[in-house]
Amino acid sequence: MADAHKLDCESVSDTCRFIVQSEDEEEAVELARNHMKEVHDQEYSDDELREEHLQVV
Ligand SMILES: [Zn+2]
Numbered sequence: 001m002a003d004a005h006k007l008d009c010e011s012v013s014d015t016c017r018f019i020v021q022s023e024d025e026e027e028a029v030e031l032a033r034n035h036m037k038e039v040h041d042q043e044y045s046d047d048e049l050r051e052e053h054l055q056v057v
Contacts, residue, residue, distance in 0.1 A: 006057045007032040007049065013040065028054060
């Protein structure tokens with residue numbers, strides 16, 4: 001099975017349980033970035049998301 005890229009919003013927020021998971025890293029980053037912006041009003045760069053928030057599972 002291919003690796004999946006996952007962002008668990010619980011690691012950055014106490015109240016949000018949103019999880020992004022995709023085998024496509026670009027898609028996972030994009031979904032995560034949109035979620036952070038729309039729901040948390042926080043802007044993350046792709047690099048920040050990749051380095052600090054995305055896990056490979
Ligand atoms: Zn969230």
